[in-house]
Amino acid sequence: MNHTDGTFIDVLQFLILGIQRGSIYAMVAMGFNMIYNATGIINFAQGEFVVLGGLMMVTLTMAFNLSIVFSFILTVLFVIVVGILMERLTINPVKHPTVLRLIIITIAVSIIIKGVAMCFWGKGSHYMRHFSGTAPLEFFGATILPQTLWIFAILFFVVIAYIIFFNYTMTGKCMRACAINRDAARLAGINDRKMVMLSFALSAGIGAIAGIIITPIIQMDYARGAMLGLKGFGAAVLGGLGNSMGAVVAGVLLGVLEALGAGYISSHYMDAIALVILLFVLFIRPSGILGSSEAMRLKEF
Amino acid sequence: MKKRILILSMAITILLAFSTPYVFAEPADYHVGCVFAVTGSASWLGEPERNTAEMIAKEINAAGGINGHKLVLHIEDTQGDNTRAVNAVKKLIKKDNVCAIIGPSRSGTSMAVLPVIAESHIPLISCAGAEVIVTPVEERKWVFKVPQKDSDAVKRIYDDMAAKGIKDIAIITGTTGFGAAGRDQLKEIAAEYKINIVADETYGPADTDMTAQLLKIKNAGAKALVNWSIVPAQSIVPQNMQQLKMTIPLYQSHGFGNIKYAEAAGEAGNGIIFPGGRLLAVDTVPEDNPQKKVLVSYKEDYEKNFHEPVSTFGGHAYDSLWILVNALKKVGDDPAKLRDEIENTHFVGTAGVFNFSPTDHCGLNKDAFEMLMVKDGKFVVLKD
Numbered sequence: 001m002n003h004t005d006g007t008f009i010d011v012l013q014f015l016i017l018g019i020q021r022g023s024i025y026a027m028v029a030m031g032f033n034m035i036y037n038a039t040g041i042i043n044f045a046q047g048e049f050v051v052l053g054g055l056m057m058v059t060l061t062m063a064f065n066l067s068i069v070f071s072f073i074l075t076v077l078f079v080i081v082v083g084i085l086m087e088r089l090t091i092n093p094v095k096h097p098t099v100l101r102l103i104i105i106t107i108a109v110s111i112i113i114k115g116v117a118m119c120f121w122g123k124g125s126h127y128m129r130h131f132s133g134t135a136p137l138e139f140f141g142a143t144i145l146p147q148t149l150w151i152f153a154i155l156f157f158v159v160i161a162y163i164i165f166f167n168y169t170m171t172g173k174c175m176r177a178c179a180i181n182r183d184a185a186r187l188a189g190i191n192d193r194k195m196v197m198l199s200f201a202l203s204a205g206i207g208a209i210a211g212i213i214i215t216p217i218i219q220m221d222y223a224r225g226a227m228l229g230l231k232g233f234g235a236a237v238l239g240g241l242g243n244s245m246g247a248v249v250a251g252v253l254l255g256v257l258e259a260l261g262a263g264y265i266s267s268h269y270m271d272a273i274a275l276v277i278l279l280f281v282l283f284i285r286p287s288g289i290l291g292s293s294e295a296m297r298l299k300e301f
Numbered sequence: 302m303k304k305r306i307l308i309l310s311m312a313i314t315i316l317l318a319f320s321t322p323y324v325f326a327e328p329a330d331y332h333v334g335c336v337f338a339v340t341g342s343a344s345w346l347g348e349p350e351r352n353t354a355e356m357i358a359k360e361i362n363a364a365g366g367i368n369g370h371k372l373v374l375h376i377e378d379t380q381g382d383n384t385r386a387v388n389a390v391k392k393l394i395k396k397d398n399v400c401a402i403i404g405p406s407r408s409g410t411s412m413a414v415l416p417v418i419a420e421s422h423i424p425l426i427s428c429a430g431a432e433v434i435v436t437p438v439e440e441r442k443w444v445f446k447v448p449q450k451d452s453d454a455v456k457r458i459y460d461d462m463a464a465k466g467i468k469d470i471a472i473i474t475g476t477t478g479f480g481a482a483g484r485d486q487l488k489e490i491a492a493e494y495k496i497n498i499v500a501d502e503t504y505g506p507a508d509t510d511m512t513a514q515l516l517k518i519k520n521a522g523a524k525a526l527v528n529w530s531i532v533p534a535q536s537i538v539p540q541n542m543q544q545l546k547m548t549i550p551l552y553q554s555h556g557f558g559n560i561k562y563a564e565a566a567g568e569a570g571n572g573i574i575f576p577g578g579r580l581l582a583v584d585t586v587p588e589d590n591p592q593k594k595v596l597v598s599y600k601e602d603y604e605k606n607f608h609e610p611v612s613t614f615g616g617h618a619y620d621s622l623w624i625l626v627n628a629l630k631k632v633g634d635d636p637a638k639l640r641d642e643i644e645n646t647h648f649v650g651t652a653g654v655f656n657f658s659p660t661d662h663c664g665l666n667k668d669a670f671e672m673l674m675v676k677d678g679k680f681v682v683l684k685d
Contacts, residue, residue: 014513123340124345127565134568143544143545145544219565223341259512267502267505267513270505
């Protein structure tokens with residue numbers, strides 16, 4: 001094998017690794033955006049949804065020995081219920097919902113979920129079997145895990161479902177209407193409170209999916225939420241807050257930058273490299289890669 | 302008159318009430334501080350340590366205490382964090398008036414509390430691995446440690462490599478205190494064994510994917526890899542290696558001594574070689590080994606009480622607390638006397654046979670390690 005081939009394979013390997021990391025950031029960022037669009041707040045419990053998804057899946061598949069498909073569905077439903085409960089019990093009853101108040105509530109909820117998860121699942125790292133084996137596949141000389149293919153496929157499916165839901169269904173269109181102008185949407189007869197609840201349910205669902213598919217590769221413990229949330233938040237900002245397609249592009253980009261940074265500069269500064277690039281983008285384009293600067297000026301936060 | 306009698310009788314009652322403890326005084330309690338990373342990313346160290354310490358204290362107090370003195374443990378959680386560790390140690394010394402401290406669990410936190418210990422003259426028995434905690438011994442008058450030495454672990458690994466004729470190796474280490482100390486030792490001792498380190502990579506404590514670093518190692522042409530850390534990354538490295546189809550042997554540090562790590566690594570963990578204490582492979586330790594009795598009894602007690610497999614780290618708490626209790630038995634709870642007593646201790650523990658001396662505050666040598674191998678999610682003694 002000559003040198004150029006080796007370099008090519010390395011780059012390919014880093015790209016695969018980066019897209020795999022990035023897919024998770026992208027899904028977390030999509031979750032952020034859904035709630036942001038419906039309420040104008042950042043839900044800091046987003047990372048916790050990912051953790052709950054991962055841990056629940058571990059329990060169902062490893063302790064109860066249920067099939068992957070069945071546990072997948074059960075886990076997503078479980079986390080959706082958690083998301084709905086969170087909205088009904090903590091966001092909905094607030095009398096004068098200001099952005100700051102609601103954000104602080106989400107921080108409180110994230111701490112509570114983390115604590116409860118610690119009591120139920122303990123402090124150790126949990127691992128689960130891969131969906132379809134761990135034998136790596138060859139891909140132009142680089143290696144790729146079957147689980148990574150699952151991650152790519154599921155991200156693709158989530159994005160397609162997202163587009164169909166928000167562009168071609170009545171409920172999706174109603175949610176978009178609320179996002180654009182809540183008062184006008186209410187005047188048009190849309191139940192905006194219900195839409196907020198729905199946004200929490202959907203974003204919890206996406207979080208759970210992200211947690212389920214990444215756990216076989218990175219393992220899961222109760223304290224992972226903050227870091228996942230931070231990276232996902234970075235991706236959401238980079239892509240333009242509220243713009244979910246931007247979030248997908250930015251999430252994948254962030255993952256790739258991290259992987260290349262770790263591979264070619266230093267694994268020590270991996271997180272810093274990604275965040276420094278994020279800062280630069282925000283200096284140059286404060287509205288994010290795909291965000292519109294005009295829309296941003298109209299937003300409260 | 303009646304009033305006066307009443308007041309008088311009240312005064313007598315009060316006096317009696319306050320004086321009772323002095324009249325029927327029990328021996329004062331012995332207060333011992335424990336500083337463990339019970340929660341946080343190093344909870345796999347701190348939790349078994351706390352469990353073990355509580356189990357031993359219960360056992361001692363149930364048997365009437367130490368020469369009649371009740372043993373009171375003050376357990377503090379550092380969450381593996383340096384600032385918290387320093388605060389915990391200060392609190393134990395100033396507020397709880399402890400006569401000695403066992404812990405902290407991690408090398409980083411142990412190093413962080415050294416200045417406090419040095420000025421307050423309270424003996425500390427650390428449960429962390431790095432050798433710098435007790436060297437140079439002139440500056441570490443009040444500090445002891447019970448885990449085996451890093452340098453001995455490195456020597457056992459290099460011995461094994463030398464026997465197999467491996468010369469070019471790669472190292473990958475965590476950026477924690479334990480990882481950094483191990484990295485220095487690996488590099489320093491390599492020359493002695495004529496081993497050539499062709500790649501030197503690191504990763505952060507919360508990292509979950511080392512594929513990028515391993516790819517560099519693969520390209521560097523190493524014939525074996527040593528991973529040195531305590532975090533769950535220890536079970537992710539073999540999985541990433543499997544993904545990259547790397548077949549070179551993987552050596553890990555004595556930080557791998559928790560069966561959960563081997564279970565988490567799954568199939569990819571098969572064949573990992575590491576130096577470990579005999580506690581991990583009690584069943585395969587020969588009957589005539591001086592440690593056998595201690596190992597069997599601790600393992601049985603721990604597993605009966607906590608329904609989880611015993612780990613090296615709980616063993617460190619066992620060793621440090623018993624060394625301290627034995628010293629308390631002999632000289633009472635004067636910190637200076639305790640220190641002198643610990644310095645001359647001979648003790649058969651879970652980590653090995655300790656021989657402390659004024660020049661050696663670890664007391665173990667490289668025979669304390671056994672080379673172990675992972676086989677189907679279990680640890681077995683590696684036969685030559």
